[in-house]
Amino acid sequence: MTGGGVAGRPHGAGGPAQMRVLVAGYGVLTQGILPHLAARPGFSVGLTSRHQVEPPLPGVESVDAESVQDFRPDVILGCFASDRRSRAFWTDSRTRRAIAERGAGCIEMSTLSLDRAQHWHAEITAAGGVGTESPVTGSRSGASAGTLSAFVYQGVPDPRADQVLRTFTRRRYDFSAPGHPTRFKLVYNAWGASLLYSMAAFVPVLRESLGEDFTVAEQVVRSDGWMAPVCASKLDRMLSGRYDDPDFAVQHMVKDLDQAAEVLGPSHELLALVREAFDRAAALHGPGADYTAVTGGQVR
Incomplete structure (x- = not known):
């Protein structure tokens, strides 16, 4: 991690130095991140959300849209489901x-x-x-454990933001130009989606052709070779066919794949195949299903 600590600023005359952190957006990632922020000594944490009107846990203050300026944040952390919601928050006159x-x-x-x-x-x-x-990677489990990986660009060093990021990330990768973390994340997500797509093509074949020896195959693909990290984390969901309680929803992956076309190009053949597969998964299991639903019902 780079970046130093922050001296903090007093909130109110004679009060102790506090880092006032406002989290905007309440979803899978921020649900996991908020407890880490709330438990950090010296942090005063607020949450503004269209859906969450009551404090989700002790130590977090609910902040409505009208009170964003009154909260007087030193750091504002936004996490939104779409460009539209991001733009609406950051360009709002109260946020500005x-x-x-x-x-x-x-x-x-x-x-x-x-x-x-x-x-x-x-x-x-x-x-x-x-x-x-x-942008970050690590999904719900990484947010809850405080072990997300962050892809970062800062035009100007900001120790305040660095201190907040350190609270819930384990690794940080710094890029040298604006937009490069996003460019990378879109390709990274599309690549990961393609690996999930490939599981639907090969795992059922092994299961049907190996019979009881499929248990041996499971051991191999979970622990050996380049596909091991994916299989170790996602094979159980695929084999159980349980895609509720999502770590990352199908609808969000569809959105990310559409955005990845900005980088990979609209005629990228693998991207088109994977995008179609996630469309089918959304239709079959619902847009709110876990994104591993792409591994179910794809092989005839």
């Missing part, structure tokens, strides 16, 4: 006033389109803030 008041460090963790990510930096600079583009 909150950014300007304290020159807030702004962290955008959403997986955005490339165009949106590049415009975001300009929006934050214009509002008087310091931008940290930081």
Whole structure:
């Protein structure tokens, strides 16, 4: 991890130094991240969300849209399901006033389109803030464990944002240009989706052709070879056919694959096949199903 600590700023006359962190958006990732932030000494944590109106846990203050500036955040961390929701929050006049008041460090963790990510930096600079583009990987389990990996671009070093990121990430990878973390994340997600797609083609064949020896095959694919990390984490879901309680929803992967076409090109053949498979999974299991649903019902 890079970046130093932060001195913090007093909130109220004579009060102790606090890092005031506002989390915008309440979903799978922020549900896991919030307990780590709330437990960090010296952090005062607020949550603003369209859906979550009550504090989700002790130590987190609910902040409605009208009160964002009153919370006086030092750092604002956004995590949204779409470009539209990201844009609506960061360009809202109330958010812009909150950014300007304290020159807030702004962290955008959403997986955005490339165009949106590049415009975001300009929006934050214009509002008087310091931008940290930081999509993450690690899904729900990584957020809950505080072991997410962050793909980061900072035009200006921001120790405040660095301190917040350290709270729930294990690894950080720094990129040298705006939009590059997003560009990488879109390809990374498409690549991972392609590996899941390949499981649907090969695992059923092994299961049918090996009979009782499929247990041996399971041991191999979970622990040996390049596919082991994927199989170790996703094979159980595939074999059980249980795609409820999602770590990452099919509908979000469909969105990411559409955005990946900005980087890979609209005529990328594998991307088109994988995109169609996730469409079928959404139709068969529902858009809110776990994204491993792509491994079910694809092989005839």
